[in-house]
Amino acid sequence: MRRHDYEGDPNAPTPNSLVPAASVVVVNDRGQVLLQRRVDNGMWALPGGRMELGESLAGCGIRETKEETGVDIVITGIVGTYTNPGHVFAYDDGEVRQEFSICLLGRPTGGELAVSDESHEVAWFDPREVDSLPMVEGIRRRVNDWRSGQYPVVR
Template structure:
């Protein structure tokens, strides 16, 4: 399913759903960050996705990271909360989702890097390599918040 991100775009379609989601900034012992290239928009992104009934948001971040990258992770902190009503995702099926996500800080504990049905590439990047990558603004914001080392105010 294709997806198009709209952020602060006056021509964006109106949201018709709000779904809790979680993502993870996974950092290895060399200080590199784990990113995946999304199949639906071709952009580099953090692993993450929608929360399932019966799981917590941290559990969601752990599950999604494993599903999308092949790595088991441990949550060690929080990067921030993201709920910008001017940021929506429009899907091919007609859903237009308002963003609502908590981004966690995690470390890898086991597993092997692997692409999934949702990704075309999964790699570790040094922080200085990230600026040149194609990335939607909301993911770039999460990475910048992690790099700044301080949790931003909720938005």
């Protein structure tokens, strides 16, 4: 399913959904960050997705990271909360979701890089390399917030 991100766009569609979600800045012992290239918009992103019933926020981040990248992680902190009502995601099926995401910090514990039906590339990047990657602004903001070292951030 395709997705289009709107942030601060007066022509954005009206949201009809609010879904808790987690994303994770996973950092390895070399200081590299784990990113996936999403199938739905072709952009590089942090692993993450919607929380399921009966699941904790940390459990959501761990599950989504494993599903989308093949990497096992532990959660070590929180980068920030992202709840901008002016940031919406429009999906092909008519859902228009208002942003509600908690960005966690994680460390890899095992697994191997692997693509999924949601990602067609997965890689570790030096933080300086991230600036040149195609990425939606909301994800870039999370990465920059992590790089600032001044978290947790509330947005």
